């Protein structure tokens with residue numbers, strides 16, 4: 065693997081020298097390939113480098129599949145609490161690069177919350193280490209959290225350390241009701257001491273998930289206990305669409321009223337999936353299809369900052385931009 | 387002399403411009419008025435600022451920034467000045483931008499469970515304001531009655547409950563930030579691409595002035611119970627913590643104290659800590675009534691099986707709070723034994739705790755300076771308190787050297803130089819030990835993207851490559867020194 069690491073660094077340096085563009089590919093579950101870009105594949109650059117269950121930290125190579133990660137952790141009764149979606153062969157590196165988080169987001173936090181440190185190769189093929197293996201660390205800017213979501217455009221992430229959590233027992237309940245009422249109810253319930261770990265609305269039902277010991281739910285009118293499959297249906301969400309429709313992912317405030325065309329509400333109300341031909345009129349919308357499309361919703365100032373940061377990490381513009 | 391004259395002249399011009407822009411009483415310029423702003427809680431470092439500006443509105447903050455940019459005057463943003471790393475240490479030719487008058491809670495939305503606050507709002511005020519809704523703001527630094535939310539974000543502060551509920555970065559969902567031109571940015575958790583909100587957390591006032599913060603609020607747990615356990619050795623205590631975490635319990639708080647701290651805290655707070663113990667553990671579990679009962683019993687059983695020779699489980703809210711009092715006052719309690727104390731803030735893997743404490747003991751003997759240790763055992767954050775007397779010539783310098791050695795040790799066992807207090811001016815040298823040339827270059831690059839004037843809190847948080855080269859900390863890679871072109875002394 066050391067050899068492989070050196071090769072990756074060389075590939076980046078060569079690309080910089082020859083003005084070539086590199087497309088980083090993790091599991092390749094989605095990433096589009098372009099004619100003008102050479103592939104930098106993370107395939108097989110995998111494995112657990114260290115794992116200390118009692119320190120709640122695991123360090124893995126970025127090409128490690130989510131499947132392997134889950135398996136290693138489950139053996140010690142632990143998990144990655146941000147519940148990354150499994151798109152088939154997804155790697156932890158690709159998941160990090162897309163900052164993908166599952167249904168417990170408002171309750172247990174998102175992917176970057178669990179990132180403790182990363183090892184990178186920047187656009188000059190230089191090895192960089194940010195953060196570390198400690199849950200608390202405020203030395204230097206928090207680059208390893210910042211790059212969560214950078215989609216392979218700033219640096220190649222080769223290793224990362226993540227905070228892990230004990231596996232918890234979870235059960236799911238549902239209530240039949242209209243969507244708008246469900247949105248209010250899921251917010252109300254999240255403000256009580258009920259240990260919730262999921263709140264969603266799908267096909268006429270409000271679903272909520274509870275972890276650990278909690279008061280009996282099914283003695284309440286209309287509440288039925290169901291299995292936990294709904295959370296896999298919504299994460300990753302792969303609905304069948306009508307011809308001409310597109311799938312849009314919206315990030316909103318949890319209390320945002322119902323939005324036209326919504327086919328699923330997730331993450332305690334903060335995530336809405338809309339099926340429609342045209343882009344919904346909202347500030348935080350992503351088209352969820354086979355292409356990677358940037359959102360273009362950054363203001364002028366923020367755009368300038370992002371361009372500036374790109375230059376800091378990748379001055380020769382080696383990594384494919386979005 | 388020329389420098390001082392120049393400063394006097396700039397001072398006159400800047401103060402005049404500030405006085406024109408701000409309401410009466412919002413610009414302090416005399417030595418006497420500025421004195422309280424000469425240092426933060428790391429009072430060993432002091433400097434007179436050019437002036438202090440205390441704007442009352444965000445528009446006025448913008449105006450201050452524009453004036454300073456026009457005059458090339460450095461701006462050191464200050465919240466409550468409780469920082470422990472000299473982050474708000476003034477510069478002779480720079481102003482202190484104090485945000486204590488921006489102290490309004492702008493909005494509380496109980497349904498959405500958020501509060502929008504100005505940066506000068508004190509940490510405790512948020513929890514007090516939302517308490518009627520059964521909510522609270524989780525990060526609880528021990529300084530919470532005084533420190534500001536803006537300062538918390540700038541330092542990414544933690545508290546005794548952060549193992550379970552996270553640091554500041556985990557509890558902030560959006561911020562409004564100004565650059566030196568007074569231009570405004572919003573960094574929100576819903577943003578796409580690189581996570582600038584995360585970057586600004588812990589950026590120590592170098593990347594922008596935070597003028598508005600949206601905080602996540604949590605429902606107050608139904609119940610909490612504290613288990614206190616005494617051990618005959620530090621190793622036993624650390625192993626017991628390991629066992630608790632391995633059993634899948636994430637306590638809300640998990641604090642450990644060494645013998646000296648236990649005695650000092652008991653002396654101070656008289657809460658019934660066993661003063662003969664070598665190590666004391668305070669383990670709090672919270673959540674639903676049912677869960678807490680189950681967990682408190684499990685914790686007590688695990689700790690007993692791991693060698694705790696005395697266990698006390700709080701039986702009432704009053705008792706729980708009383709038992710915390712000793713720990714919460716550990717710093718001042720230890721401080722009573724000495725004219726001055728110096729608080730360190732390294733993190734280490736828990737498995738290395740016994741080794742690190744043993745090494746610190748050796749150093750303590752070597753330096754002839756006493757040390758008390760408190761430890762956030764869940765997340766590895768170690769606070770050695772070094773006792774010294776600033777009036778004894780050379781003792782502060784010895785203390786700093788001792789502290790620096792402790793931090794290097796933390797890095798060497800796989801930890802870091804600061805878990806929550808930040809780098810400020812205090813740990814610049816230690817940064818050279820933790821990071822290498824390339825990473826430091828990236829840090830400076832990031833700074834320049836946000837602040838190409840370099841006027842925002844200059845000289846803090848990230849050491850110059852030059853400084854590290856001088857210290858001889860620069861990493862030698864394949865026999866080649868990076869930055870070979872840099873002058874070395």
Ligand SMILES: Cc1cc2nc3c(=O)[nH]c(=O)nc-3n(C[C@H](O)[C@H](O)[C@H](O)COP(=O)(O)OP(=O)(O)OC[C@H]3O[C@@H](n4cnc5c(N)ncnc54)[C@H](O)[C@@H]3O)c2cc1C
Pocket residue numbers: 087088089090091092093094095106126127151153154155156157158159160161162163164215216217219220221222350351352353354355356357
């Ligand atoms: C139909 C469909 C639509 C999707 N739409 C989107 C979308 O619009 N936006 C979105 O964010 N996600 C989207 N995803 C999810 C995402 O593309 C990947 O499926 C997920 O990241 C799984 O990881 P992977 O290893 O397969 O990543 P890949 O598909 O291989 O790569 C995903 C991205 O991560 C980058 N990357 C991978 N590994 C690394 C690394 N080690 N270092 C740095 N960068 C790396 C790649 O350059 C690419 O930009 C979609 C998935 C599917 C199936």
Ligand SMILES: Cc1cc2nc3c(=O)[nH]c(=O)nc-3n(C[C@H](O)[C@H](O)[C@H](O)COP(=O)(O)OP(=O)(O)OC[C@H]3O[C@@H](n4cnc5c(N)ncnc54)[C@H](O)[C@@H]3O)c2cc1C
Pocket residue numbers: 426427462463464465466467468469470473474485505526527528529532533534535536537538539540541542543544545546590591592594595596597717806807843
């Ligand atoms: C007794 C005591 C106990 C403490 N306990 C803890 C603890 O448990 N956990 C912990 O993490 N810390 C603790 N601290 C340290 C300190 O309280 C925290 O770092 C706190 O967050 C500082 O807040 P402040 O408002 O006092 O900031 P200041 O000291 O005023 O400033 C700190 C830094 O933040 C910058 N800054 C402040 N406001 C802004 C803003 N609005 N925009 C941009 N930059 C800004 C400053 O430039 C400076 O670099 C303790 C301190 C004391 C004295």
